[in-house]
Amino acid sequence: MKTILITGANGEIGHGLISRLAERNYVRIVALDLQELDESLKPKVHRAITGDILDTALLESLSATYNFDTIYHLAALLSTKAERQPVLAHKVNVDGTLNLLEMAVGQSRLQGREIKFLYPSSIAVYGLPDLQTKARAGKVKEHEWLTPRTMYGINKLYCEQLGIYYARYYRQLDAEATQGLIDFRALRFPGLISAVTVPTGGTSDYAPEMLHAAAQGKPYACFVREDTRIPFMAMPDAVEALLQLEAAPRQKLTRFVYNVTAFNPSAQEIFNLVRHAFPKAQVTFTPDLKRQKIVDSWPADVDDSAARADWSWQPAYDLRRAFEEYLVPGVLQRYQT
Numbered sequence: 007m008k009t010i011l012i013t014g015a016n017g018e019i020g021h022g023l024i025s026r027l028a029e030r031n032y033v034r035i036v037a038l039d040l041q042e043l044d045e046s047l048k049p050k051v052h053r054a055i056t057g058d059i060l061d062t063a064l065l066e067s068l069s070a071t072y073n074f075d076t077i078y079h080l081a082a083l084l085s086t087k088a089e090r091q092p093v094l095a096h097k098v099n100v101d102g103t104l105n106l107l108e109m110a111v112g113q114s115r116l117q118g119r120e121i122k123f124l125y126p127s128s129i130a131v132y133g134l135p136d137l138q139t140k141a142r143a144g145k146v147k148e149h150e151w152l153t154p155r156t157m158y159g160i161n162k163l164y165c166e167q168l169g170i171y172y173a174r175y176y177r178q179l180d181a182e183a184t185q186g187l188i189d190f191r192a193l194r195f196p197g198l199i200s201a202v203t204v205p206t207g208g209t210s211d212y213a214p215e216m217l218h219a220a221a222q223g224k225p226y227a228c229f230v231r232e233d234t235r236i237p238f239m240a241m242p243d244a245v246e247a248l249l250q251l252e253a254a255p256r257q258k259l260t261r262f263v264y265n266v267t268a269f270n271p272s273a274q275e276i277f278n279l280v281r282h283a284f285p286k287a288q289v290t291f292t293p294d295l296k297r298q299k300i301v302d303s304w305p306a307d308v309d310d311s312a313a314r315a316d317w318s319w320q321p322a323y324d325l326r327r328a329f330e331e332y333l334v335p336g337v338l339q340r341y342q343t
């Protein structure tokens with residue numbers, strides 16, 4: 007039996023991850039979220055806890071109760087929400103991650119073995135200064151353009167470094183060895199599109215919002231320009247990427263942090279696909295100049311060749327398949343009454 011802690015369990019990735027992990031009969035999931043876990047997920051987990059990752063007493067009591075093999079630390083405030091509440095975002099995104107890393111160290115000491123720590127980072131760690139540079143940059147590699155312009159991007163970039171510190175240099179001046187406590191692995195996700203859930207608080211949300219509005223016959227005012235282009239991925243691939251990175255032998259991994267992506271349509275191309283599936287879709291493009299600037303600072307594409315080489319990353323869904331075989335049937339089923 008493997009015991010797995012998932013923070014932010016009620017969020018978009020949490021939904022998909024819990025469903026996939028629950029298919030394995032050797033896994034016991036402890037789900038933690040600020041909001042009560044959805045009823046549909048409750049039967050899939052061993053225990054659902056409504057609580058805060060900033061509550062260290064709660065984390066200590068969890069640590070005293072369970073021997074975790076792997077921690078998926080998904081809880082975060084996304085980019086738009088983080089810009090509106092930067093201090094809260096810093097607390098949740100940075101202090102929350104620090105608390106989880108400390109908990110993982112405690113677990114490692116108790117169990118006398120390394121604890122796997124899976125961390126979803128984001129394309130928000132990149133910051134391109136203007137559209138000309140974005141066009142020239144093409145597929146951005148992991149070490150390029152690490153000059154984020156949002157609180158969320160800064161938080162994610164710092165927490166990647168924090169995870170590497172805990173894996174490699176934690177308490178390096180202590181007499182006793184303190185390495186080998188945490189096996190930290192991070193993915194930089196692009197925008198994610200799910201057929202099952204609608205995101206809240208992100209800036210890549212225009213793609214899923216457009217699709218879900220069309221499926222419900224609701225008009226949608228897209229907050230970015232038609233030519234806006236960033237990488238995206240269908241949610242099942244995001245979940246698969248986390249599971250594959252978790253399962254990869256450590257010796258095959260040449261880095262702690264990996265780009266992953268699947269397709270990178272413009273907002274107009276997304277609209278074309280949405281309109282193809284829902285010919286009555288009413289979409290207008292009314293850019294919010296401030297949110298637009300955030301998306302313009304993110305790369306048009308990322309280079310995920312390291313993930314492909316090291317752990318055979320390969321998305322199952324390209325853009326056409328994502329719409330035809332996952333998103334459109336999924337939202338049709340979801341909104342069918």
Ligand code: AKB
Nearest residue numbers: 084085128208209210
């Ligand atoms: C957001 O829009 O903030 C997120 C992200 C790109 O990480 N979806």
